[in-house]
Amino acid sequence: MxxxxxxxxxxxxxxxxxxxxxxxxxxxxxxxxxxxxxxxxxxxxxxxxxxxxxFRRALEHYLDHTLRSRLARLEDEFTPALAVTAYFAEIIQRSGSDIGQRGCMLVNSVLEKDQHADGLQEAIASELAEIKGFFHRSIVAAQKRRDIPKGISADDASAHLLTLLLGMRVLARIGPDVELLRSAVEVSLATLGLPRLREAENSKRSK
The missing domain is CATH 1.10.10.60 (Homeodomain-like)
Known part of the structure; x- marks a missing residue:
C-alpha cells in the first residue's frame, strides 16, 4: 500500500x-x-x-490559473469582438505593472532553446494553439454577428493577433513601455475592425 x-x-x-x-x-x-x-x-x-x-505540470498550473481562467471570463462577459480587445487591454495593464519583468511564463518558454532538446516544443505549441483558438473563434463569432467585416480571414487574423501578443510580451520583458504597447495594439485592432482599447476599458469599468 x-x-x-x-x-x-x-x-x-x-x-x-x-x-x-x-x-x-x-x-x-x-x-x-x-x-x-x-x-x-x-x-x-x-x-x-x-x-x-x-515543468509541464508547473506550466499547466500556470495556464489554468492565468490564461484559461482569463479566456473563460472574457468570453462570458463580453461580445466576441470586445473579448479580444479586452484581452489585449488586460495584457497591457499586466505588462505595465510587472515590476519584476517576469513576463509570461508561456512566452518565456517559447524563447528557450532547451525546449527543443527536451521535447517540450510540442507541448508549448499546443498551449499557444489555445490562445490562437480563442482569437479564431472570437473572430468567426464576431463576423457572424456582423460586428467586424467578413472579408477578413479568421485564420490570418488569429495568426496576426498571436504574433502581436508574443511580440508584446517580449517587449514588456525589456521594459514595460505601455504607450508603445498600446500603439501597436491599436493599429492591429483598427486593421481588423475590432473595438478600440478605450471601449473595452470603459466597458470593464461599467460592470
Whole structure:
C-alpha cells in the first residue's frame, strides 16, 4: 500500500512554477527546485517525475490559473469582438505593472532553446494553439454577428493577433513601455475592425 504524501502537492507545484518562471526551464536546476519547494530531490521526483515532467505540470498550473481562467471570463462577459480587445487591454495593464519583468511564463518558454532538446516544443505549441483558438473563434463569432467585416480571414487574423501578443510580451520583458504597447495594439485592432482599447476599458469599468 502506497504511503500518503506528507506535503501539500498544490503548494509544491506553485513553488516549482515560481522557480521555472523566475529562472526559465534551462536555468532552473534541481537544487533550485529543492530550495523553492522545500522538498528533498527524491520526494520531488517521486511526486512529479523528472524535470521535464515537473515543468509541464508547473506550466499547466500556470495556464489554468492565468490564461484559461482569463479566456473563460472574457468570453462570458463580453461580445466576441470586445473579448479580444479586452484581452489585449488586460495584457497591457499586466505588462505595465510587472515590476519584476517576469513576463509570461508561456512566452518565456517559447524563447528557450532547451525546449527543443527536451521535447517540450510540442507541448508549448499546443498551449499557444489555445490562445490562437480563442482569437479564431472570437473572430468567426464576431463576423457572424456582423460586428467586424467578413472579408477578413479568421485564420490570418488569429495568426496576426498571436504574433502581436508574443511580440508584446517580449517587449514588456525589456521594459514595460505601455504607450508603445498600446500603439501597436491599436493599429492591429483598427486593421481588423475590432473595438478600440478605450471601449473595452470603459466597458470593464461599467460592470
Amino acid at each position: 502506497a504511503r500518503p504524501r506528507e506535503f501539500d502537492e498544490e503548494r509544491a507545484l506553485e513553488a516549482a512554477r515560481d522557480a521555472f518562471w523566475e529562472h526559465g526551464y534551462e536555468g532552473t536546476s534541481t537544487r533550485d527546485l529543492v530550495k523553492y519547494t522545500g522538498l528533498t530531490q527524491p520526494s520531488l521526483y517521486n511526486a512529479f517525475g523528472d524535470k521535464r515532467a515537473l
